[in-house]
Amino acid sequence: MRIREIQKLIDARLLCGEHLLDEEIHNVCGSDLMSDVLAFSNGQMLITGLVNPQVIRTAEMVDIRCIVFARDKTPDAGMIELAREKDMAVMTCRGSMFDVCGVLYQHGLRGEE
Amino acid sequence: MPDAIRMTFNVDGDDFAAAGTASSEVKRALKQLGMPPELVKRAAICMYEGEINMVIHADGGVASVAIRPGSVEIELRDRGPGIPDLELAMQEGYSTASEQARNLGFGAGMGLPNMKRYADELKIDTKIGVGTTVTMVLRDRTR
Ligand SMILES: Nc1ncnc2c1ncn2[C@@H]1O[C@H](COP(=O)(O)OP(=O)(O)OP(=O)(O)O)[C@@H](O)[C@H]1O
Numbered sequence: 001m002r003i004r005e006i007q008k009l010i011d012a013r014l015l016c017g018e019h020l021l022d023e024e025i026h027n028v029c030g031s032d033l034m035s036d037v038l039a040f041s042n043g044q045m046l047i048t049g050l051v052n053p054q055v056i057r058t059a060e061m062v063d064i065r066c067i068v069f070a071r072d073k074t075p076d077a078g079m080i081e082l083a084r085e086k087d088m089a090v091m092t093c094r095g096s097m098f099d100v101c102g103v104l105y106q107h108g109l110r111g112e113e
Numbered sequence: 114m115p116d117a118i119r120m121t122f123n124v125d126g127d128d129f130a131a132a133g134t135a136s137s138e139v140k141r142a143l144k145q146l147g148m149p150p151e152l153v154k155r156a157a158i159c160m161y162e163g164e165i166n167m168v169i170h171a172d173g174g175v176a177s178v179a180i181r182p183g184s185v186e187i188e189l190r191d192r193g194p195g196i197p198d199l200e201l202a203m204q205e206g207y208s209t210a211s212e213q214a215r216n217l218g219f220g221a222g223m224g225l226p227n228m229k230r231y232a233d234e235l236k237i238d239t240k241i242g243v244g245t246t247v248t249m250v251l252r253d254r255t256r
């Protein structure tokens with residue numbers, strides 16, 4: 001599913017990475033635990049409620065292309081700049097992590113294989 | 114065989130926001146050198162776990178990387194407190210991370226096990242009150 005469609009489904013606000021909206025997402029990781037993401041992620045999208053620069057760094061290390069911050073958590077300008085530099089899309093949305101994961105699962109996205 | 118490309122970084126122990134900068138630069142270099150993506154990802158994860166450990170457990174240190182055709186060697190040297198019981202530290206879930214580190218998404222006790230899983234070789238030299246040196250070798254598994 002393209003990032004564009006995901007953005008619509010979860011009613012998210014895009015903070016950077018407009019040019020990545022047509023990239024395909026197949027697998028998604030939902031976690032607030034960065035070591036967990038580092039250990040298991042082979043997806044292209046991360047959903048998290050944690051906001052600090054290490055979220056962007058962690059995503060960078062495991063080749064994640066898009067980060068969704070749940071519950072309206074909003075990264076600061078420095079984090080967005082870092083994500084831009086690493087060529088990642090960043091969005092924030094109202095729903096909780098549970099809700100976002102649920103909606104995406106219902107529409108066919110899956111976790112790590 | 115061409116000589117190794119070497120990179121050295123000072124990892125600041127007081128700047129959590131900057132932690133991971135060295136790993137990020139190494140990842141970019143590996144990509145630019147055309148190393149296989151699976152090796153690049155494993156090396157990035159291993160180095161980042163080690164770099165974070167140096168910041169949250171040992172007040173920073175020095176990271177040295179040697180890149181050769183088909184392999185990457187990463188050495189992380191610190192003058193932190195050392196690891197009293199290495200066997201225990203290697204166990205998944207064991208962590209002495211501070212509340213602050215935990216609030217930032219770390220401290221699950223998974224870093225060292227991750228490094229062991231993703232590196233082809235992992236060696237840890239540690240002495241209480243002197244410091245810790247972690248050496249990892251990663252090889253191109255597709256070769
Ligand atoms: N460089 C180091 N200096 C001193 N102690 C260390 C160092 N690296 C690891 N340790 C010790 O080993 C423990 C386990 O490390 P490990 O990386 O597996 O987990 P963690 O860093 O606590 O949590 P996580 O990696 O999941 O964020 C640490 O909690 C710490 O006590």
Ligand SMILES: [Mg+2]
Pocket residue numbers: 162165166220223224225
């Ligand atoms: Mg760790």
